[in-house]
Amino acid sequence: MNPKSLVVPLFYGLLLSACAFSCVGTSQQQAEESKAATEKTFTNPIADGADPWVIRKDGYYYTCGSGRGGIYVSKSKKLTEPGERVVVWKAPESGWNRSNVWAPELHFFGGKWYIYYAAAKKPGGPFIFQRSGVLESVSDDPFGPYTDRGMLYTGDNLQDTATVKWAIDLTPLELNGRLYAIWSGWEENAPTDKTKQHLYIARMQNPWTISSNRVKISSPVELWETGGELDLNEGPQVLKHKDRVFIVYSTRESWLKEYRLGQLALTDTLQDPMQAKNWIKSGPVFQGTDQVFGVGHCSFAKSPDGTEDWIIYHAKKSTKPGWERDIRLQPYTWKADGSPDFGVPVPTGVPVKVPSGEEDL
Template sequence: MRKLFAAALLLQVLLISCVTSPHTSEKFFTNPVSDGADPWVIKKEDNYYFCGSAGGGVEGIYVSKSKKLTEPGKKVVVWKAPDSGWNQSSIWAPELHFFNGKWYIYYAAAKKPGSPFLFQRAGVLESASDDPFGPYIDKGMLYTGDSIQDPSPSTAKWAIDLTPLKLNGQLYAVWSGWEENAETDKTKQHLYIAKMSNPWTISSNRVKISSPTKSWETGGELDLNEGPQFLKNKKAFIIYSTHESWLKEYRLGQLALADTTLSPMEPDNWVKSGPVFQGTDKVFGVGHPSFSKSPDGTEDWIIYHAKKSTTPGWDRDIRLQKFIWKVDGSPYFGVPIPAGVPIRVPSGEELIP
């Protein structure tokens, strides 16, 4: 089995990295590309914008800009957590999106610092102009509960990793949450979806579309689904993380909407499969991805985090590699390439100074 795995990994490196290519103009990089976790990258025109938590989730949110997917730019703090309020601490997994000429940052935060993490809720910031570096206006907490007729903070449910999804002209929010607010953060996490009337307003009650029920999602310290990310080709997908983020078993699962004319608000329309990307004896705890194109738009890349060791905890770094599409229209992520192995840079990046 070990020999078969080694052969498969070597074949993947040769195919994806093109290590044997005779072209002298090719350039290479190695993983990891930076420290950190919960990576978010969005490509707009000729630039990549990276977004993440600043100061370990205490200071606020940063944005950086780069022409290269493999070289995140200088981090600039674009929003600082307030001194008080529901979002003063534990800033987690921010994402940067562009709608109708403005930038929006979706994030999770809490009113109290530290463990146990009982107060995480979802929020959104809006840029004052088309500048991704802000300034940003706090649009408040997004409603993640079951009482849309009375969408007050008191009825909102625990929520993290909220991401917007646009399908057939309708905007949706997808996130990880609890069925009910609890007195322990060792509470099972599910994936929920709701309609949005605009980028800062959830306009329907949530609908549960996934729970950790499969054998490859369960059996650890905490059964969870989290970190959902939207991916679309011929079909629509939600790629999400499962198992515990602090353990080496963290991995990716997939929900597929085979017919994109079907409503994503109907749980039965989503087909689960997995794991679609998981660690090896050299790469641990892979999860919470985002997806982007190469500079010339011809390749698809997954950006994800991995643990630096098998020791339980959240000491992680950020990595990326090319993925392909299968004949049935679903993504194939392959095997995570170990640190230090040369990978050909995304197509078009070799031409960038």
């Protein structure tokens, strides 16, 4: 056979193969581009506000916040689109909790909802009268009505409740069948709000009663926690993953762009959380960039289908000192040692894929 007679068939064979490969590649690229074009996204921020709290129950996300002298709750099936804010409690006209209502959190225990919050007996600053309290729903409806269960004891002498100490950002921890309260407080009450803040823990008898004296588990002592106008630890949030327990908290000054997140990790879930030595500190685990400023005071939620983890947090609207803030969220992952990897804050206006399972809601 003449070798030249093989050239044409071989040429066309190679051409067809190349065409087939190119067509497959083009088809895949078009499919990916089409998917990207139809992929639902959102951009940060999702709302104005600060100290965001989100909890998911029975297919709905409930957010909780403060404003206009009271506490609101909203309901939505979408993490990226909080529902209408409904005021569920108004501060009384007199008493220890008539003013400065801060950072409420909504929790569900034993068929009822509880809202933990901070408030004061006098409006405005200096903010030296902040104490922590709790509201209890009369039914399983998160929109209330709520009964005021009073001030929680956050001091060093449980036998003398008048010795309660300055306390904000209280959050509960359930561990090994026991309930604990964790919050940010002062070592002693003081005449100035330029006072160092620490993290404390105490045992709880039930969701509305602290049953032990407090124990300090963290102070702002690391280089990344200090160096500004005021050293503080605040906004503690419990984060559990498999066999790990973390407290993710805010540090540095809330009114400055350096505000950031630190982390305490319980050495072993069988260890006593009331022992400070059993908590290992690391950080910063999440901090601002030249595009997103002063990130802090977070909460956590799963995507609607339960496959993704999301952090909800606030950031400053500018680098100018102050408390003008907005609410943001983004997914995060986990490191090989089981600790969270929050990455870096997503800049304003950059598209982020909506949480998995939210696409068809």
